[in-house]
Amino acid sequence: MHAVRLHAFGPAENLGYERTEDPEPGLGQVRIAVRAAGVHLLDTTLRQGHTGPFPAPTPLPTVPGREVAGTVDALGEGTDPGWLGQDVVAHLGTGPGGYAELAVTDAERLHRIPEGLGHAEAVAMIGTGRTTLGILAFTPLGPDSVALVTAAAGGIGTLLVQHARNAGATVIGLAGGPAKTTLVRDNGADLAVDYTRPDWPRHVRTHLDALGRRATVVYDCVGSTTARAAVDLLGKGGQHLVYGWAGGRPLTLTDEELAARGITSEHVLGPAMLSRGGGLRTLETRALAEAAAGRLRPAIRSYPLARAADAHRDLETRGTTGKVVLIP
Numbered sequence: 001m002h003a004v005r006l007h008a009f010g011p012a013e014n015l016g017y018e019r020t021e022d023p024e025p026g027l028g029q030v031r032i033a034v035r036a037a038g039v040h041l042l043d044t045t046l047r048q049g050h051t052g053p054f055p056a057p058t059p060l061p062t063v064p065g066r067e068v069a070g071t072v073d074a075l076g077e078g079t080d081p082g083w084l085g086q087d088v089v090a091h092l093g094t095g096p097g098g099y100a101e102l103a104v105t106d107a108e109r110l111h112r113i114p115e116g117l118g119h120a121e122a123v124a125m126i127g128t129g130r131t132t133l134g135i136l137a138f139t140p141l142g143p144d145s146v147a148l149v150t151a152a153a154g155g156i157g158t159l160l161v162q163h164a165r166n167a168g169a170t171v172i173g174l175a176g177g178p179a180k181t182t183l184v185r186d187n188g189a190d191l192a193v194d195y196t197r198p199d200w201p202r203h204v205r206t207h208l209d210a211l212g213r214r215a216t217v218v219y220d221c222v223g224s225t226t227a228r229a230a231v232d233l234l235g236k237g238g239q240h241l242v243y244g245w246a247g248g249r250p251l252t253l254t255d256e257e258l259a260a261r262g263i264t265s266e267h268v269l270g271p272a273m274l275s276r277g278g279g280l281r282t283l284e285t286r287a288l289a290e291a292a293a294g295r296l297r298p299a300i301r302s303y304p305l306a307r308a309a310d311a312h313r314d315l316e317t318r319g320t321t322g323k324v325v326l327i328p
Contacts, residue, residue, distance in 0.1 A: 002328070003100035004308040007061045009049030012312035015064070015099075017305065023097070023104045025076035030083050030107050032090070035119035037098040037305070038067030038127050039324040041246070044312050046096075053270075058096060064308075065098020065326070067091055067127040068105070069119040079107050087113045089122040091130075091284065099308050101328045111284060114292035121291055124298035124323035128155040129287030130280065131243070132296070134273035136163055138266065139217050139239050145169035146208065148215045148230055150222040151246065152189060153180040155323035158299045160219050161187050166295060170213065172204055174226070176318055183299070183321055195222075201229045208233065217241060220251065227251035236262035243269050246318070302327050 001022050004015050025031045043064050045052050058064075069089040075081065090109040097103045113122045135156070141147060147164040151157045152173030164171045165188035173184035174195040184192035191207050193200045208214055214235025220227045223245025231240050231251065240263060242250055253265045266272070277283045290296040299322025303311040307326075314320045 001101040002305065003063045004065075004305060004326075005061050005063055006047060009047065009057070009060070012044070012047070012309040012316070015047065015309040015312060017308070020063075020100075022102055023100075025074055025079070025104050027077050028079055028107055029076035029104055030072045030079055030088075030110065031074035031076075032068055032070040032088060032103050032105065033073045034068045034098070034101055034103050034328050035070040036068070036123040036302075037065050037100070037103075037326040037328070038123045039308070039311050039315060039326060040066070040127060041244070041315060044316050047312065054094060063097045063100050064095075065100070065103075066093065066095035067123050068098045068103045069113060069123040069126070070103075072110075073102075083107055083110065086110075087119070089113050089119070089126045089288070091126050091280070099305065099326055101305070111288055114288055117288065117292050120300045120302060120325045120327070121298050122288065123325055124155065124300060125287040125291045125296070126284055128323050129159065129291060129296065129298065130277075130283035131269070131273075132156050132159040132163070133283050133287050133290070134277040135160070135219065135241060135243050135268050137273065137276040138241055138268050141167035141169045141217075143168040145217065146172070146211075146213050146215045148172045148174070148204070148218045148233060149189075150174045150195070150218070150220050150226060150230060152184045152187075152192070153299075153321045154221070155298065156221065156243070157184075157219070158187055158322055159296050161189050162296050165189070170211065172207070172215070174200070174222075174230070180321060187299075195226050201233065204233055214238065219243070221245070222247045223250040224248050231263070231265075234261070234263050238263045240265040242267045298323050300325050
């Protein structure tokens with residue numbers, strides 16, 4: 001098979017497209033002929049040798065990637081024969097092994113792809129979709145809500161905007177540049193603003209003043225000065241939900257500031273998300289069901305598997321929209 005392998009930590013150029021041996025499934029495992037492999041920003045961090053949420057760097061050489069969708073083409077000992085030939089999607093957990101034509105995982109991680117859902121859409125929902133639903137577990141949205149979504153053209157941001165719109169909330173989406181703000185507006189945001197412009201908070205405040213409203217929740221994966229300006233648009237009782245900091249550092253608010261403003265700020269990934277969301281398996285199942293029903297529609301940016309390095313470069317420089325997916 002062909003796979004993308006990393007032999008040394010470092011820049012995206014270190015990702016090489018190579019021929020390697022086919023993996024074989026072990027006890028209770030399946031092998032998947034991969035039709036789509038998800039790329040996550042965390043993958044770029046691990047590629048550089050940082051540990052991310054894991055206790056130690058991934059041993060090298062390695063095949064990155066932890067989200068795959070495709071068809072089961074081989075079974076390991078003790079695996080239910082009913083899986084053979086099924087179209088499936090799986091999150092590989094600590095993985096890795098996803099950036100390849102063939103991937104092996106435990107059968108207990110599999111989900112059958114719902115009818116009408118493509119491989120790329122399924123792989124987007126198994127990771128990005130489950131995270132989105134986990135974030136949404138922290139606050140109910142309705143017609144009285146005003147949701148401000150940073151990085152609203154990204155994989156999670158796209159789904160947050162759709163959910164908020166479906167709930168009847170007023171939706172404000174921040175994105176970098178005119179092309180991305182057009183996508184956010186077309187995705188259903190009431191207001192789409194280019195946060196690379198220094199005067200963007202004024203435009204949002206003018207819009208909110210005209211409605212007689214303040215933001216009730218900020219979904220923040222940017223951090224830094226963008227997050228500070230977004231939080232300043234929150235009204236009393238508002239929530240600042242942090243699930244990343246692509247801008248370089250998370251916004252940290254003191255207890256005194258939170259109390260004075262009458263708002264809350266919470267990092268929502270990790271155990272807290274799993275507790276509120278019902279666990280990873282539940283979130284994955286719900287995410288796939290939401291996409292199959294058409295309530296959430298992931299935006300996909302696809303690259304050939306051989307161009308994994310380009311995908312990493314574009315993702316790191318914010319040159320992508322939606323979920324980045326590799327196609328073998």
